[in-house]
Amino acid sequence: MTQIAATKLVYFAWVRERVGKPDESVALPPGILTVADLLDWQKTRGEEYAHAFEHANVIRVALDKTHAQHDAPISGASEIAFFPPMTGG
Amino acid sequence: MHIATGNACTIRIQSQPFDIPAETTRLTVGRADIGAIVTFTGLCRDEGGRLKALELEHYPGMAEEEIGRVAETALQRWPLMGLTAIHRFGLIRPGEDIVLVIAASAHRRAAFEAADFMMDYLKTRAPFWKREHLLGGSIGGWVEAKAEDDQAAARW
Numbered sequence: 001m002t003q004i005a006a007t008k009l010v011y012f013a014w015v016r017e018r019v020g021k022p023d024e025s026v027a028l029p030p031g032i033l034t035v036a037d038l039l040d041w042q043k044t045r046g047e048e049y050a051h052a053f054e055h056a057n058v059i060r061v062a063l064d065k066t067h068a069q070h071d072a073p074i075s076g077a078s079e080i081a082f083f084p085p086m087t088g089g
Numbered sequence: 090m091h092i093a094t095g096n097a098c099t100i101r102i103q104s105q106p107f108d109i110p111a112e113t114t115r116l117t118v119g120r121a122d123i124g125a126i127v128t129f130t131g132l133c134r135d136e137g138g139r140l141k142a143l144e145l146e147h148y149p150g151m152a153e154e155e156i157g158r159v160a161e162t163a164l165q166r167w168p169l170m171g172l173t174a175i176h177r178f179g180l181i182r183p184g185e186d187i188v189l190v191i192a193a194s195a196h197r198r199a200a201f202e203a204a205d206f207m208m209d210y211l212k213t214r215a216p217f218w219k220r221e222h223l224l225g226g227s228i229g230g231w232v233e234a235k236a237e238d239d240q241a242a243a244r245w
Contacts, residue, residue, distance in 0.1 A: 010148075012146060012148055012216065012218060013146055013218035013220070013231050014231050062148070062151055062216070065148070065150055065151035065154050065155075066151075066154075066155075067155070067214065081148060081151070081216075083148070083216060083218065084218060084231065084234070085213075085233075085234030086212070086213060086214065086215060086216055086217055086218060086234065087212075087217065087218050087219045087231070087232045087233070087234050088145065088147070088176060088187075088188070088211065088212060088215045088216070088217025088218070088219070089131055089176075089187070089188055089208060089211050089212035089215070089217070089238075
């Protein structure tokens, strides 16, 4: 049997608050190829996820700590982060 | 990193305050080729007296890496002799410092531009999020990103 690698998902700011946890380890279902696919899947994972990812177009995503566009392939990233537009500085 | 001379590129993410004169001296000590130092400090405002503190959340690891990538671009673009970026996280009270950028070069133009570039990029790319804590004890909302910050970064 092939073991499906777990992916660590991490959340920040209001995305973290809405999801209700700072991070989790999940086995991504097959067919999720791009960041956009992943955002669509997140919406289906329950009420809190539906709320957090309601306006998925504004959510920023980082693959292994590097910014990624929504059309970028996930291609084996081990840590995927979701967060609002940044407000540092 | 591509430093004109020496290896004075410093990037730090920390909760404690920073010492601006000490950070400046770190860039200039033992050398006489630097002709311009531009220092930018971002402070926490009290927003007309309603703010008790700003809470800064960050993405550990990525914050350092992303500011490092922005610094790398600045070092390739301008002839810098030193570049420092320090960003605080945690609870920061009005009047306290949040962020420090120091750019050193032989001449002022490169130092001004590199510091300006660093701040524009840091604001739109470094993974930090601000939340307001209000006087009276309530926790306000997350600060919203401004379109003008994206426009400022697009200038470069």
